[in-house]
Amino acid sequence: MPKLGIDKDFLRDFGKLERSVQDRVTEIFAKFEQATHAGLHLEKPNNARDPRFRTIRIDKFWRGVVLAPEAGDSFTLLKVLPHDDAYTWAQRHRASVNTATGRIEIRDGAAIDATLPELARMADRAPRRLFDDANDADLRRLGVDEQTLAFARVLTDVVQLEAARAFLPQNQWDALYGLAAGMTPEQVWAELGVTAGREPYDTEDITAAVERTPEQVVLVDGPDELMEVFRHPFALWKVYLHPAQYRVAYAAFGGPARVTGGPGTGKTVVALHRACHLARQGAGPVLVTTFTSTLSASLEAGVRLLADSPEVRDRIVVRHVDQLSYQVFAERHGRAAILRDKEEKDIWRRIVKQLDAPFTETFLAEEWRHVVLAQQVTSAAEYLKAKREGRGRGLGSRQKAQVWQAVWEFEEELRRRRVWTYETICVEATRLLRERPERPYRHIVVDEAQDLHPVQWRLLRAAVSEGLDDLFIAGDTHQRIYQSRVSLRELGIGVAGRSTRLTINYRTTAEILAWSLGMLRGERIDDMDGGLDAGLDMVAGYRSQVHGRPPELRGFRTQKDELDALAGKVGEWLDAGVAPGEIGIAARSNMLSDSAITVLERAGIPARSLAKAPDAEDAVRSGTMHRMKGLEFRCVAIIGLSEHQVPSSSAVTPVREDPLTHAQDLQRERCLVFVACTRAREQLHLSWHGTASPFLAGFVT
Numbered sequence: 001m002p003k004l005g006i007d008k009d010f011l012r013d014f015g016k017l018e019r020s021v022q023d024r025v026t027e028i029f030a031k032f033e034q035a036t037h038a039g040l041h042l043e044k045p046n047n048a049r050d051p052r053f054r055t056i057r058i059d060k061f062w063r064g065v066v067l068a069p070e071a072g073d074s075f076t077l078l079k080v081l082p083h084d085d086a087y088t089w090a091q092r093h094r095a096s097v098n099t100a101t102g103r104i105e106i107r108d109g110a111a112i113d114a115t116l117p118e119l120a121r122m123a124d125r126a127p128r129r130l131f132d133d134a135n136d137a138d139l140r141r142l143g144v145d146e147q148t149l150a151f152a153r154v155l156t157d158v159v160q161l162e163a164a165r166a167f168l169p170q171n172q173w174d175a176l177y178g179l180a181a182g183m184t185p186e187q188v189w190a191e192l193g194v195t196a197g198r199e200p201y202d203t204e205d206i207t208a209a210v211e212r213t214p215e216q217v218v219l220v221d222g223p224d225e226l227m228e229v230f231r232h233p234f235a236l237w238k239v240y241l242h243p244a245q246y247r248v249a250y251a252a253f254g255g256p257a258r259v260t261g262g263p264g265t266g267k268t269v270v271a272l273h274r275a276c277h278l279a280r281q282g283a284g285p286v287l288v289t290t291f292t293s294t295l296s297a298s299l300e301a302g303v304r305l306l307a308d309s310p311e312v313r314d315r316i317v318v319r320h321v322d323q324l325s326y327q328v329f330a331e332r333h334g335r336a337a338i339l340r341d342k343e344e345k346d347i348w349r350r351i352v353k354q355l356d357a358p359f360t361e362t363f364l365a366e367e368w369r370h371v372v373l374a375q376q377v378t379s380a381a382e383y384l385k386a387k388r389e390g391r392g393r394g395l396g397s398r399q400k401a402q403v404w405q406a407v408w409e410f411e412e413e414l415r416r417r418r419v420w421t422y423e424t425i426c427v428e429a430t431r432l433l434r435e436r437p438e439r440p441y442r443h444i445v446v447d448e449a450q451d452l453h454p455v456q457w458r459l460l461r462a463a464v465s466e467g468l469d470d471l472f473i474a475g476d477t478h479q480r481i482y483q484s485r486v487s488l489r490e491l492g493i494g495v496a497g498r499s500t501r502l503t504i505n506y507r508t509t510a511e512i513l514a515w516s517l518g519m520l521r522g523e524r525i526d527d528m529d530g531g532l533d534a535g536l537d538m539v540a541g542y543r544s545q546v547h548g549r550p551p552e553l554r555g556f557r558t559q560k561d562e563l564d565a566l567a568g569k570v571g572e573w574l575d576a577g578v579a580p581g582e583i584g585i586a587a588r589s590n591m592l593s594d595s596a597i598t599v600l601e602r603a604g605i606p607a608r609s610l611a612k613a614p615d616a617e618d619a620v621r622s623g624t625m626h627r628m629k630g631l632e633f634r635c636v637a638i639i640g641l642s643e644h645q646v647p648s649s650s651a652v653t654p655v656r657e658d659p660l661t662h663a664q665d666l667q668r669e670r671c672l673v674f675v676a677c678t679r680a681r682e683q684l685h686l687s688w689h690g691t692a693s694p695f696l697a698g699f700v701t
């Protein structure tokens with residue numbers, strides 16, 4: 001029986017074909033799967049650049065181009081085009097096997113030949129060329145072949161290389177682009193997943209090369225799978241991962257492992273692939289978890305899409321951390337009465353008064369969360385010795401005694417009232433799990449890990465057996481929008497040697513990414529492992545492959561002017577063909593987000609609140625910046641970036657109260673705007689009224 005592969009680039013075009021042509025393609029290739037080689041009407045086109053190209057009739061007007069190796073019966077569908085275009089395509093392109101990665105590559109050989117002379121003329125006049133510092137041997141070792149090498153040698157500018165992406169062989173382009181972005185050959189190798197010192201691959205064995213290229217070619221196993229691929233042609237990530245992503249998702253790890261990377265680098269996609277991979281192995285239940293219900297709902301949808309059989313689906317449980325702790329708690333104690341925020345504040349306030357302590361209720365609440373609970377402090381003596389890193393206000397031993405007295409009173413009050421906070425439920429659930437003879441999960445996959453609190457990490461540690469592939473952690477500390485800071489090492493979760501950083505941004509344009517990174521420049525951000533992160537902009541190679549318009553920044557006199565202009569902007573996007581569901585609005589407060597909805601509706605534009613209708617696809621969705629986490633839209637407008645709204649004064653500790661916490665709070669507010677900006681795939685619009693937010697200083701004149 002013939003084996004059929006489908007090229008990712010074709011799938012991208014498939015959605016744009018007319019429905020009747022799509023149906024015909026599906027029908028032919030479903031039959032193709034069952035046919036024998038002899039039964040296929042494959043035609044060898046004249047003048048094809050690659051002797052292994054064949055065309056196949058779809059209907060009177062359309063033909064498919066198929067890569068058919070000389071021997072064997074594995075075929076790869078590359079294109080479906082109108083009749084003449086299909087023949088022209090076959091004359092311009094050729095397939096080859098990359099010597100370093102062993103993967104199949106397609107290039108537009110005619111475009112390379114046509115562009116090279118003009119580039120060579122320009123290079124003769126240029127003082128320097130792009131790859132002057134790279135020697136031929138290194139380039140060859142990275143899989144660059146003769147035609148691409150000749151091309152690379154006449155490049156003088158990275159913009160020329162970017163333009164050549166459409167026609168150079170993919171892995172060779174990746175290697176060149178990595179070098180141009182400042183990566184060393186070794187880093188490029190690592191990213192491409194090349195084993196050092198390996199013999200070059202056999203460039204004649206096309207069938208093996210196709211099998212080695214899951215990120216570019218999906219091999220379908222039977223007509224059902226084929227139909228499934230054609231039904232979800234846009235969910236490309238479902239089947240294709242970049243080699244760097246693939247390696248992490250499918251690796252075997254001796255213990256906890258972690259994937260980091262900037263926004264849109266595919267951490268969530270990798271986490272989902274990993275969960276399904278672990279479930280397929282069948283060693284035991286897999287928990288996929290994160291920190292909020294909105295995020296866990298989108299992970300659930302991802303698992304549904306990716307799990308390829310009901311058995312795999314059934315082995316995966318998606319549950320956010322508080323849900324897990326509540327479930328464990330409730331199994332033993334029944335329903336828990338939860339202390340509300342306001343009630344908690346009232347208790348602390350009463351204690352401050354009663355003890356006549358020189359602290360505010362906010363200071364005590366944070367000291368309890370970020371020192372006492374974070375380090376499992378259970379006595380005055382332990383508290384005296386506890387590390388208070390990250391807490392700005394120093395405390396002498398007399399003051400510590402006072403704090404401990406307050407904490408003791410507070411915990412006593414919780415016990416007396418039989419009420420719980422999310423943290424104390426988590427602590428109790430952890431205790432209950434530790435008592436059990438067996439762990440409920442064999443693997444845990446955590447997404448958006450940067451926002452979990454130490455008590456939640458302990459819960460997860462207690463919920464999974466220690467061992468191979470136990471914990472897989474995806475996160476980015478630059479996107480931390482809540483207060484938790486942890487050192488995984490101190491929590492007994494060692495990821496040293498099992499940490500990978502992804503560097504290619506698949507979501508945002510280079511312009512939006514550069515602007516958003518500019519906003520974080522200079523911030524010193526931790527790496528969740530007791531050190532400082534190198535900083536996104538310092539990491540060679542963090543890049544986006546797509547270009548677009550730079551973000552648009554606009555200031556207005558009043559809020560009314562700003563919101564009217566927002567309605568105008570959204571109207572422009574809709575007129576340009578962007579669907580309402582592909583537009584997102586973010587504001588710092590719920591109130592401003594709701595005002596935006598009212599103004600849009602008044603302008604006749606359907607708009608819904610992200611909090612109430614997170615999945616509304618037929619309306620523009622508006623919400624707080626916090627709600628934007630984990631989502632993405634073609635166009636994003638961030639409103640209310642005004643002096644007194646961003647940073648939000650209620651979220652920032654006054655500098656006189658605690659300078660260090662003040663600085664951390666400001667950083668978190670900056671990260672929040674960064675998260676909101678990086679949700680935009682194509683266009684980003686930022687606005688304010690009155691004086692602009694200090695975060696925009698340097699961008700606004």
Ligand SMILES: Nc1ncnc2c1ncn2[C@@H]1O[C@H](COP(=O)(O)OP(=O)(O)OP(=O)(O)O)[C@@H](O)[C@H]1O
Nearest residue numbers: 237240241242263264265266267268269506507630
């Ligand atoms: N290899 C790939 N090829 C094409 N698209 C990809 C690939 N990997 C990820 N994507 C797409 O890029 C976008 C971002 O992916 P994802 O949400 O996993 O990134 P992330 O790193 O978790 O982002 P963030 O940290 O900002 O939430 C998604 O639309 C995803 O489908």
